[in-house]
Structures are given as structure tokens and as C-alpha cells.
Amino acid sequence: MVAKVILFGEHAVVYGYRAISMAINLNTSVKVEKADKFIIYSENLNKTLVSDNLECNDRDFSYIINTLKIFFNNFNIEPEYLKLSIYSEIPVSCGLGSSASVIIETLKSLSNFYNIELDKNDIFKLAYEVERITQGKASITDTATITYGGVLEIKDNKFRKLNDLNDFIKECDFLIAYVEKRNKKTADLVKEVSNLDYKDEIFKEIDKIAKEAIKVNDKKEFGELLLKNHELLKKLNISTNKIDKVIDIAKKYSYGAKITGAGGGGCVIILLNDNWKELIKRIKNHVISLYPCKVIL
Numbered sequence: 001m002v003a004k005v006i007l008f009g010e011h012a013v014v015y016g017y018r019a020i021s022m023a024i025n026l027n028t029s030v031k032v033e034k035a036d037k038f039i040i041y042s043e044n045l046n047k048t049l050v051s052d053n054l055e056c057n058d059r060d061f062s063y064i065i066n067t068l069k070i071f072f073n074n075f076n077i078e079p080e081y082l083k084l085s086i087y088s089e090i091p092v093s094c095g096l097g098s099s100a101s102v103i104i105e106t107l108k109s110l111s112n113f114y115n116i117e118l119d120k121n122d123i124f125k126l127a128y129e130v131e132r133i134t135q136g137k138a139s140i141t142d143t144a145t146i147t148y149g150g151v152l153e154i155k156d157n158k159f160r161k162l163n164d165l166n167d168f169i170k171e172c173d174f175l176i177a178y179v180e181k182r183n184k185k186t187a188d189l190v191k192e193v194s195n196l197d198y199k200d201e202i203f204k205e206i207d208k209i210a211k212e213a214i215k216v217n218d219k220k221e222f223g224e225l226l227l228k229n230h231e232l233l234k235k236l237n238i239s240t241n242k243i244d245k246v247i248d249i250a251k252k253y254s255y256g257a258k259i260t261g262a263g264g265g266g267c268v269i270i271l272l273n274d275n276w277k278e279l280i281k282r283i284k285n286h287v288i289s290l291y292p293c294k295v296i297l
């Protein structure tokens with residue numbers, strides 16, 4: 001299963017404004033086995049949960065536990081003890097849709113384990129229900145992008161594939177800079193933004209930028225729109241000093257960049273130009289890790 005990068009519109013999309021997101025080549029896998037308890041092992045979290053029931057409220061495993069509950073309930077399966085082992089290339093809680101990727105891969109692995117045929121639409125609907133219930137508020141951005149792949153426009157919680165923009169983005173080289181560990185979850189950040197009484201003016205400006213980006217096929221123009229979106233996200237208080245430091249360097253040595261996902265730290269998406277070697281030299285001491293990425297269909 002893949003991950004996702006929101007190119008434009010995070011947070012605004014939760015309120016029905018436009019977002020553009022793309023599926024990227026970072027994968028998750030989930031193994032399902034019979035067990036004598038509910039066991040959830042995550043290599044990334046370096047953590048194992050062992051429980052007699054699914055009522056434990058371990059926040060680290062809340063998405064997985066809700067995925068199990070919704071799967072059992074949706075298919076009228078008597079909950080039985082299972083061991084789930086999760087392995088993911090996606091850095092956790094940093095804006096690349098790790099929660100959605102883990103939910104979707106868990107649903108696919110459970111459906112294989114129980115020989116239940118699920119098409120993409122079934123997966124998408126169940127995954128969105130898990131994100132919404134676990135986060136309290138969620139758009140379809142992450143679950144739709146990771147389920148369907150490519151480049152999507154999301155608006156009013158509906159989505160469409162942007163094949164023309166996909167063709168342009170396929171010619172782009174992006175770098176994801178994982179800048180800093182987030183100490184808040186997406187749910188917390190979405191809640192904080194909901195308390196801002198000026199958020200709608202910001203969202204309207206972001207929506208205009210996303211709408212403009214759909215028609216772009218020039219890397220310089222696209223990069224400038226990324227930077228403009230970032231400046232608006234800063235006004236929603238979801239950026240950080242470390243993130244802004246990397247953005248400032250990227251302004252000089254790339255076409256443009258912005259924070260991606262819920263924010264509060266996490267990752268920056270950078271549209272590379274010919275200065276990419278100088279860029280990497282100047283940001284490498286300000287990041288945890290770097291992921292070259294391409295859109296995947």
C-alpha cells in the first residue's frame with residue numbers, strides 16, 4: 001500500500017474546500033494470523049499490544065483497533081483473537097498519511113484472511129469511516145488518495161482524478177524532507193485549527209491557490225503556489241520554526257516547497273530544480289530523513 005502527499009489544501013479540505021493530493025511510493029504491509037489474544041505488533045512503533053478485548057484505549061493503536069472493530073461489525077464476524085504485524089516505510093505521524101495507509105492495508109489483509117472480496121470503493125468507504133471515527137473530524141483526502149492512487153482533487157468530500165495534472169507531475173521531481181517528529185496527532189491539529197475564528201478567510205485563499213494549481217504545467221509557477229500555500233498554513237499555526245527554516249532554504253534552491261499533512265512538524269514537500277545538490281547539502285543538517293518521491297498511479 002502507498003502513502004500520500006497533500007500538494008495543496010490540507011485543513012481547508014476538512015471544511016469542504018479544495019485539496020490536491022498525490023499517491024507516492026512508500027509502502028505498508030500488514031500480516032494477519034490466528035492468535036490466543038488480540039496482538040498488534042508494529043515494527044515502526046517498536047511496540048506490541050496484547051489484549052483480551054478491543055476496548056483498550058491505547059492511542060498508538062487506535063486506528064488499528066477501530067479498523068478491526070469496523071471490519072468485524074461490517075461483515076457480522078464474531079471478533080476472534082488475531083495477531084496483526086505491521087511493517088511500513090512511512091514515517092509515522094508526519095503528514096504522509098501513515099494512518100490511512102495502515103488502515104487500508106489492514107482492511108486488505110483482513111479481507112484476504114477471511115476470503116472476503118473487497119473492491120476499491122469498499123476499502124475506501126470502510127477506511128474513511130475508521131479515519132473519521134478515530135480522528136473525530138477527517139476529510140476523504142488521505143483514504144481516497146491511497147486507495148485510488150495518482151493525483152486527486154478533493155472538494156466537498158468528493159474526489160476526481162486529475163489526469164492532466166498527473167501528466168505534468170510525472171515530469172516533476174519531488175523530495176520529501178522529514179524535518180521533525182510531531183508531538184501532536186492529526187486529530188489534535190485538526191481540533192486546534194477548528195478553534196481559529198479567522199480560519200475561513202485562510203481556507204478561501206488556499207482554495208483559490210489549489211484551483212489555480214490544477215491548470216499549471218510550469219514548474220516555477222507550481223513551486224510559487226506551493227510557497228503561497230505554506231504562508232497561509234503558517235497563519236493557521238500548523239508550521240514550526242524547524243519547518244520554516246527548511247522552507248527558507250528551499251526558496252533559494254528549489255522551485256518551491258510547503259509543509260504537507262496536518263503539520264505541527266512532520267514533513268515538507270519540495271519541488272526540485274537543478275540546484276537539488278546544493279539544496280540537499282544545505283538542508284541535510286536540518287532534517288531527520290529525506291525521501292525522493294514520484295507520483296504513483
Ligand SMILES: Nc1ncnc2c1ncn2[C@@H]1O[C@H](COP(=O)(O)OP(=O)(O)OP(=O)(O)O)[C@@H](O)[C@H]1O
Nearest residue numbers: 042044060093094095096097098099185186261262
Ligand atoms: N506503522 C504503524 N504501525 C502502527 N500504527 C501506525 C503506523 N503508522 C501510523 N499508525 C497509526 O497512525 C497514527 C498516526 O496518524 P496521524 O494521522 O496522526 O499521522 P499521519 O497519518 O502520518 O499524518 P497525516 O494524517 O497528517 O497525513 C499513529 O499514532 C498510529 O496510531
Ligand SMILES: C[C@@](O)(CCO)CC(=O)[O-]
Nearest residue numbers: 010011138139141261262
Ligand atoms: C489535516 C488534514 O487535512 C490532512 C491530514 O493528512 C486532515 C484531513 O484532511 O482529514
Ligand SMILES: [Mg+2]
Nearest residue numbers: 097099100186
Ligand atoms: Mg493520518
